[in-house]
Amino acid sequence: MANSSELHFTVPGLSREDAARVIDLLQSRLHAANDLHLTLKHVHWNVVGPHFIAVHQMIDPQVEAVRGFADDLAERIATLGGSPKGTPGALVAERDWDDYSLGRASTQQHLAALEIVYRGVLESNRATLEELDGLDLVTQDMVIGQTEQLELFHWFIRAHLEDQSGHLATEGSIDEEGAASKME
Numbered sequence: 126m127a128n129s130s131e132l133h134f135t136v137p138g139l140s141r142e143d144a145a146r147v148i149d150l151l152q153s154r155l156h157a158a159n160d161l162h163l164t165l166k167h168v169h170w171n172v173v174g175p176h177f178i179a180v181h182q183m184i185d186p187q188v189e190a191v192r193g194f195a196d197d198l199a200e201r202i203a204t205l206g207g208s209p210k211g212t213p214g215a216l217v218a219e220r221d222w223d224d225y226s227l228g229r230a231s232t233q234q235h236l237a238a239l240e241i242v243y244r245g246v247l248e249s250n251r252a253t254l255e256e257l258d259g260l261d262l263v264t265q266d267m268v269i270g271q272t273e274q275l276e277l278f279h280w281f282i283r284a285h286l287e288d289q290s291g292h293l294a295t296e297g298s299i300d301e302e303g304a305a306s307k308m309e
Contacts, residue, residue, distance in 0.1 A: 132206040139205070139261060147261045148207035150253050151198050154268065155209055156216045157246050158195035162188050164225045164242060174231040180285070187278045194271045201264055226301045233308035236285045237294070238301035243279040250275065 135144035169184040199209035210219075222245060227238050250272045257265035286294045298304035 135206040136204060136263075141206075143260055144205045144207070147257065147264050148202050148205050150256055151202045151205075151264065152207075152210060152219075154250065154253060154271075155195055155198040155202065155211065156220050157249060158191050158198055158271075159211060159216055160220060160222075161242065161246055162191040162195060165191065165239075167225060168227075168235045168239060171227070171229045172232050172235045173229060174233075176232045176285075180232040180236065183281060187281075190274055190278070194274075197267060197271070201267060205264075227305055230305060231308065233285070233294075234305035236282050237298070237304035237308045239282050240279070240286055240293075240295055241298060241301050241304050243275065243282060247272065247275055247279060 132141050132144055132148075135141055139147070165184050165188045169181055169188065172180050172184075195211070199211060202209040210216075225238070225242065227235060230238075250268060254265060254268055254272065257268060283293065288294070295304040295307050298307060
């Protein structure tokens with residue numbers, strides 16, 4: 126994505142090559158954050174059934190937090206000398222995941238699908254953290270803080286899907302539709 130020859134500057138103490146790699150990692154996280162906050166808002170608008178208001182109201186603070194993550198990621202890209210891409214076309218062209226698959230659905234179906242979405246975002250955040258280790262501690266610290274919040278939101282979602290022994294109703298599901306179908 127980023128080309129170190131395109132960078133006119135970066136932060137002191139970080140080589141242009143390292144800055145280009147960090148920018149690439151951040152751009153991937155920016156796409157994930159933009160996709161996640163739009164997906165969460167989509168769920169907020171399309172959730173129905175028992176526990177509607179609880180889930181509807183639980184989602185909005187997550188939307189706002191993840192929007193803030195996107196802004197922080199974009200500003201870090203700019204700080205490092207890059208140009209953040211926040212357009213829908215760039216997101217769709219560069220992401221390696223499919224669009225969220227549920228429309229109007231029950232609270233439990235959306236929560237089951239969101240559990241899969243959060244799992245994917247968290248796994249990719251952790252992979253990014255490994256790549257950032259020793260590369261740029263400032264960026265790594267920012268992604269650590271965001272990952273901590275995302276893990277909390279994931280727990281909020283999972284709490285609706287677990288029984289008292291900790292068994293997840295969607296255990297073994299690998300995609301949104303499969304997870305949602307277990308909640309029918």
